[in-house]
Amino acid sequence: MQTKKWIAASAAAVLLAGVVSACGSSKDDSAGTTSSTEGTASNTSGKQVTLKVEVFDRGNAPAGAGPVTNNYWTQWIQKNFGDPNNIKLEFVPVPRNQEVDKLNVLMATGDAPDIVFTYDMNTIYNYIKDDGLADLTQLIGNAPNLKKYLGDEVLSYGVFSGKQYTIPAKRTLQFTQSSYIRKDWLDKLGLPVPTTTQQFYDTMKAFKEKDPGQVGSKLIPYDFSAINGSNITSPFVLVNSFVKKMSEEEFFTYASSNNTIPELLKPGYKDGLQFLNNMYREGLINPDFALDKDGKQFESDVANGYVGAFTALAAHANLMAPDKVFDTLKQNVAGAEYVAMDPFTDADGKTPKGIYDPIGAHILIPKTSKHAAEAIKYLDWMAQADVLFTLQNGIEGQHYTLENGFPKAITTDEAKKTFYNNSDIAIISNGKEFGSTDKNIEATGYQFPGYEELAKQTIRNALKDGYTMPRFDHPIDAEIKYGTTLKDKATEIIVKSIIAKPDQFSSIFDAGVQEYLKIGGQAVQDERRTAYEAMKK
Template identity: 25%
Template sequence: MQRRIGMKKQKVSKLASVSLAGALLLAGCSSTASTDKNSSKKEDKNSKTEISWLNILHTASPPTDTVLDQIEKKTNSEIKFSWIPDASKEERLNTALASDSLADIVTLTILENSSVRNALKSGMFWNVEDYLDEFPNLKAISKDIRVSASIEGKLYGIPFQKDLARNGVVIRKDWLDKVGLAVPKTTEELMEVAKAFTEKDPDGNGKNDTTGFMDRSDLIFGAFKTLGSYYGTPNNWLVDKKGNFSAEFETDGYIKTMDYMKKLYENGWINKDFAVTAKTDQQQNFAQGKAGIYVGALFDAKNLQTMAAGIQDNMELALVNDMTSDSNSERAIWSAGNGIGGLLAFPRSEVKDEAELKRLLKFVNDLLEPETYTLMTYGIEGTHYKLNDEGAYEIINQDLWQQEVQPFASSRPKENGYGLKDPNPIKALADEMIAENAKYAVFNPAVPLESPTYTTQGSELQKIITDATYQYILGEISLDDFKKAVKSWNDQGGKTIKEEYKAAYNEAK
């Protein structure tokens, strides 16, 4: 990107020096500063805003300037990206934070990282809460999202707004027709389908070679947590009016979910090896016609459909996002990270005053405009995409789109709410259902809170519960044994975590 010149000389030299040290910048995306620019340029409302952006790269190589030129026109800016490969983001961001080798905008996607959280709490970045309402698209960020993205009650950046709740149930509709059942709406109806898919030869080959559920070894993104939502299980934590915290596995909903999975396993209505099955194997097995129920992200339906091409060409899928434990229960679906994908943060070392901060906030506000969002998602009409007869956005040059557009997708401050229609019918339906899920999303109240014990011991303690959950479902331990594991979790640090969350919750109120 040799054309990117004219940045603050001090900033460019800072970034370049870190790049040469191999600690921060991706080779090939450099900038040369030949002259000092007028220091007041960022304050001149009629000039282009010159922006350096330390960002995460999720593709093999940085984008070319084709789409970037258009983004700059839309936002009246000149942008210099410094790309960090996703695979090494944690190490390189830690280095950048420690050396204060940053940029006007810093993409922080790992808010649970202790170095990131400590940097945010230290005052290294601007608290933007009081400024958001000055900009229409930033003002639209909901209170729930702002709270979830905050650290100790302060919002140190603009939240990356992700889909609130993506999960649901994907079912072989052609198999439902074969066994004479309707699309299930309750967990009990879903179990009836699982039984029929296992015992009634839904593929019609005369062999006993199918199961109901095809699941994987993941209690979060597999079937378990989504089924838990249908039984009223809280999202990781339940907090009462006094700020007392209870873990999800201390609730009746969690036990009902274990009992449900246990019944599936005992009857053979789920793949027997689910506890050791990888996601790729789960999806391949489903696509090969070995099972008819997949619980996970609804947009996975498109991938399952693609994988089944040439193998299960008659596959017809039904998507369900309104399942409950019974007809009287309220809809609920857990939210991954409360819809927060990180922060666009503004370091005080680079952004010197309110005027400069507001210019940058306006830039992000402009990125949230529909036309700019479309650029960062699909590219340029006629070059990267076309609108088909149904008004869907159809990529016309996949290779060019991957090279010039795809790298920008993860830079969008918001990934939903624009109503752009996917040309694939099953993906378009999944998008609609995911958007609808937002009304029923269950947040994790601990996302914005601090617990030192959870930071240091949380992962190890969770292993106690994960192991006990699988052991109970597989019939290796009793419910009393599971409750003993919960007690062990409390005794070894869980009780302290709950107390720390309570203190942080009450302080943040």
């Protein structure tokens, strides 16, 4: 009898312990698997340090390649950087399209990796305001390679209130979007590649009426997906070309620090939307664009040959990499081919478009990190020319061959298996550096075998008449606070305006703008204007 009781009691206790430790043990498990896979750990004397590094997980690992946390390259880094320095690297995956959410969670638990990064300025401002980032002003002095590689201009983007809080990655090419059009359709109709907005419109009408691809009701003359700032395609180059000349003050006031917030208030923006509204009425754009939230439907429509033209990120892997959209299109439709175009002209005949700052993601080291020195060491190691070149291009003969001095990607299945997320590993650089813009463009072309010319031309288009966002030396508080809500609202207004009945277009847009101003737009505008005036004094 007595023993029975104790069995029951201890059973309950064991079960309880299981519940209590459930959280903790799962963490131990994951740490255990990573350490066991890195079997080559060095046995140098002294305490081994674990350096945790964030890595984007795009869910695009080819079969057999291993996850982003443990593959050919994480092992390569461990061998070449970790082992000699007695550092164990642990890669922490963060899903690409939830990077901000996940980062906030990691930071809040005090368990953030030693190296994290984000593109989202609001998040960075919040962290600085809450004193959550390590001050790197001193530490960066120990990183000569890194300083030399990034240069003063790039580093200056990481200085806030006089302190180096972030290390911006260097962006070698500042392009964003270019437009693409079906060459075979143009040829069939005997039309040239459009060079003005009017020609573009006429061409789209011709596509719709004559249906050169014989695709019937599935035809989408000009396609884009839901407008949310994270899809590769958007109609903003078109809309922004309608924006009228502004004074410098207006330019600073109506812009946003975060170039994913549509700048509704710029004079002429409404005309751009009206143009799209008209295209919608005439069946020239995808009626379901707002439903395509992840851009997958867009890719499938292009690959199936339903789409006449679109505007998307130039030289983008989703389109041009092996087995991606353009390859699939070629298999589906014989002779189908896209060429680059740049037709959206403003009043002066120019084709203005927003381009990126010369920086990529901001690399941050959380204040909670005990390994800031090692983190900087890692970045400095990465900044060495040969290391960076290898990380970005792979091993010669295995992942690339040299052609005219530029690495040309090898596209066998075997090569792809050990080379698929390297741009996410080489975090200090966004794009490859070969010395000049022309050379950089040339080199980017070699990344897309079969689409070299298209890649290069889209980049040139995307850079033509480009302008960067105006920049203040301090964050705009109202933007931090209202940024997400405003972006949401602006998107809603744009989408509703595009599909509005023509006689309601104006009232829907104007009412939307009033609401936009009310929920924070006005506050942002006022603060930006004040900041501009202060800057000019």
